[in-house]
Amino acid sequence: MDISLRLANAADLKAINERYAEVDFVPSHEDELIVLASIGNKIVGQGRVVSIDSNSGELGGIYVFPDNEGLGIARKVVDFLIKNSDFSVLYCLPFGELEGFYSSMGFAPVKDMVQVPQAVIKKHEWCNSNYDKSVLLLERSK
Template sequence: MAIVWATNNDLEWINEQYKKVDFMPSYLENERIAIVTYKEEYAGLGRILYVNEDEAEIGGIYVLEAFRGISLAYELVDSLVQETKNSNLKEVYCLPFEELRSFYEKFGFKEVDYKHKTINNIIIKKYHWCLDHYDKKVLLLTL
């Protein structure tokens, strides 16, 4: 298992994966995308979307079916969380499906009530898009 950081050469593969699971596409301009490999094959991906110099969102976590059950998602999210901590961001958001709450809590994420806390408008818009777009409940978490 290894984590590699995506380049423009990976963008077509990345967006093919995101299209399969109906996630928003990536563009790399304000993102850092991690690709998890297993036995030198691309096995999954996740991204940090930099909202501004102080805030980011970790998302787009997806492990290909053939590689599930071997803790690759954990390694992937752990790498993304460490990257955000190394960047000294003031706020890191995550918008996972509700059934993934306990998984993200392992990394220190906590649910936030955006009605009682100021949240970046870009994140709020994406959160509402997710609520309208997916049949599953989506959470708004912060690190």
């Protein structure tokens, strides 16, 4: 099964945000690095990197659509986003049960909270107070 990846464009945004609404993720905007994964002509997953500041971004919104899990789509999406991001540091706020996956992609728990942009800290706090699952704060440097 061949999984292809492509950068999203403005015409894709409505469908992207409809998918994010299914899982209560915040909507995407045109200025984000967004990738779409497809099998044949069918989009089966998506992910994004959002700019935090000139040096850092947040990798997130990794969503493999129902009935497409276990095919390696998330790994391909995350790898693509890492390779195509220009940021020196990427932060990630995954659910706790995904720590092993993100560790295998080069992410690790934040060591120095003083270096973390305030926007990331606030989002992490928001996630942990609004989701039923524990949300981690991980980072990856280039």
